[in-house]
Amino acid sequence: MSRRGFSLERCGKNTPALPAKPTNVPIFSAKSTHTLLSAGTTARVTHNWTSTWNERVTFSPGTRNCTSSPLNISNAENVDRQKDSAIVTCKSGYVFPDGSPLRIFSCSSTGHWNVFENDSCQAVTCPQIEVDISNSLSPLSNAPEISGRQPAGTMIVHACAVSYVFAATQQPLKIYECMPNGNWTRNNNGDKCEYVKPRMMNSHDL
Structure with missing residues (x-):
């Protein structure tokens, strides 16, 4: 039988099961499910007024x-x-x-691409960096490069004050750079300038 342009086929015992988990959609006054197939969309319909038979649309x-x-x-x-x-x-x-460098767009039934307002390639940015600036000469607390997200290529120079160094490297200077992949060059969490006690001179240093 046919109804409103759809081809209805009575399902027998040999009707193959749909290959994907169905999704409920309203069709006429029936309760229905559908799944996408290579040849189009197939829906299995169970009518509200009876549960003893169904049709495939x-x-x-x-x-x-x-x-x-x-x-x-x-x-x-x-x-x-x-x-x-x-x-x-x-x-x-x-x-x-969404952070992906690639996107697939589909063609609508009107012959136009399904493109939304924010569907554009945007410059990669790195998340706001966490820098412990205590006992540091730079960056300053109001430096724009440590406030908010930063574009790729942004560099931050973290310099310790005199007599202070980074514990991990025993050096007074670190540089962080925002890379094209949206990450900073190094994980600087916990990096802070620590005091180094001056070495006492002895007779061998004279």
């Missing part, structure tokens, strides 16, 4: 073609477009808002 989507539709993604390095999908790769140092 096969939706035949129209051909989707977005080859003539523009796909303008800011700071994209490569766009591989097909009829119904496009793979967009960001330039080095740029990612999509």
Whole structure:
């Protein structure tokens, strides 16, 4: 039988099971489930007024073609477009808002790409760095590079005051850089300048 443009096929004992976990969707006044197949969308429908029989509804989507539709993604390095999908790769140092350098866009039934307002390649930033500036000459407490997220390439010079060094290296200087992958060059948590007691001179030093 047919109903409103959908092809309805009575399911027998040999009807194959759907290959994926179904999702509830409303179809007419029925309770239904559906899953995506390579040939389209198949839905198994159980009517509200009876639970003794069901039907399988096969939706035949129209051909989707977005080859003539523009796909303008800011700071994209490569766009591989097909009829119904496009793979967009960001330039080095740029990612999509979810942190991925690559995104796949689908073609809508109207012949346009499904692009949202924030679908653009954005400059990579590193999270706000935690620097213990006690007993330090730099950075200053109000330095912009230690406040908020920082773009790739940002460098922070952490210099200890006189008679202070970093315990791990016994050196008074460290440099942190925000890398293109969104991470700082070193894990500086707990790095702080510690006092070094001056070495007493003896006769051998004279």
